[in-house]
Amino acid sequence: EPEVTQTPSHQVTQMGQEVILRCVPISNHLYFYWYRQILGQKVEFLVSFYNNEISEKSEIFDDQFSVERPDGSNFTLKIRSTKLEDSAMYFCASSAEVTATYEQYFGPGTRLTVT
Amino acid sequence: DQQVKQNSPSLSVQEGRISILNCDYTNSMFDYFLWYKKYPAEGPTFLISISSIKDKNEDGRFTVFLNKSAKHLSLHIVPSQPGDSAVYFCAASGLTNFGNEKLTFGTGTRLTIIP
Numbered sequence: 001e002p003e004v005t006q007t008p009s010h011q012v013t014q015m016g017q018e019v020i021l022r023c024v025p026i027s028n029h030l031y032f033y034w035y036r037q038i039l040g041q042k043v044e045f046l047v048s049f050y051n052n053e054i055s056e057k058s059e060i061f062d063d064q065f066s067v068e069r070p071d072g073s074n075f076t077l078k079i080r081s082t083k084l085e086d087s088a089m090y091f092c093a094s095s096a097e098v099t100a101t102y103e104q105y106f107g108p109g110t111r112l113t114v115t
Numbered sequence: 116d117q118q119v120k121q122n123s124p125s126l127s128v129q130e131g132r133i134s135i136l137n138c139d140y141t142n143s144m145f146d147y148f149l150w151y152k153k154y155p156a157e158g159p160t161f162l163i164s165i166s167s168i169k170d171k172n173e174d175g176r177f178t179v180f181l182n183k184s185a186k187h188l189s190l191h192i193v194p195s196q197p198g199d200s201a202v203y204f205c206a207a208s209g210l211t212n213f214g215n216e217k218l219t220f221g222t223g224t225r226l227t228i229i230p
Contacts, residue, residue, distance in 0.1 A: 004158070006158075033217065033218075035218075041222075042204075042220050042221065042222045042223065043159065043204065043206075043218075043220040044220070045217035045218065045219065048216070048217055056216065056217060058217070091158050091159070093158075103149065103161045103164060104161070104218060105161060106151075106158035106159045106160070106161075107158050108156070108157050108158045109156075109157070109158050
């Protein structure tokens with residue numbers, strides 16, 4: 001069964017450093033998303049991406065964040081200068097072209113620890 | 116932002132009995148609702164969904180009920196099995212011009228099935 005994959009599974013970085021989280025969405029999907037979950041809190045939407053551009057972003061997704069689809073398979077989230085409060089699980093998700101249903105399929109997540 | 120609420124942080128159910136997980140929402144613009152299941156160290160896994168034009172959707176042991184006037188939905192699992200022990204998230208979405216939109220998640224309910 002096709003699945004969303006994410007690398008690395010765990011990333012430790014120092015405050016102020018740049019990190020890139022990588023995702024390979026399901027191959028025939030057209031919509032891509034990043035969510036995050038701070039420990040003990042709810043899963044929060046960060047950004048959605050369609051047709052090579054951001055379609056929506058949340059207040060969390062400030063100028064320190066960027067997304068890119070550098071080739072036909074990868075979807076990346078870059079945090080330019082990490083802060084302690086960026087420590088969280090980051091989930092990538094993808095969904096197919098619009099149908100009657102909206103299911104988004106999630107990857108296993110990358111645990112980002114900023115020290 | 117409490118647009119989607121799951122008021123029970125935890126629920127314990129005897130194996131073989133029915134598990135009922137509840138979710139309330141406040142935003143009338145939501146027109147699609149989903150339930151996700153999450154195990155530790157994994158991403159959310161899609162379970163079942165329902166469109167706002169329906170009041171019930173069934174898939175095997177899982178049934179979701181939607182009461183639009185009360186802005187309430189519930190997930191019924193029957194019979195409950197030990198493998199159902201996980202955190203269950205209610206999520207809501209609405210169609211935009213882009214064809215798909217972010218999911219807004221509840222805080223989750225930890226379901227424990229007692230053998």
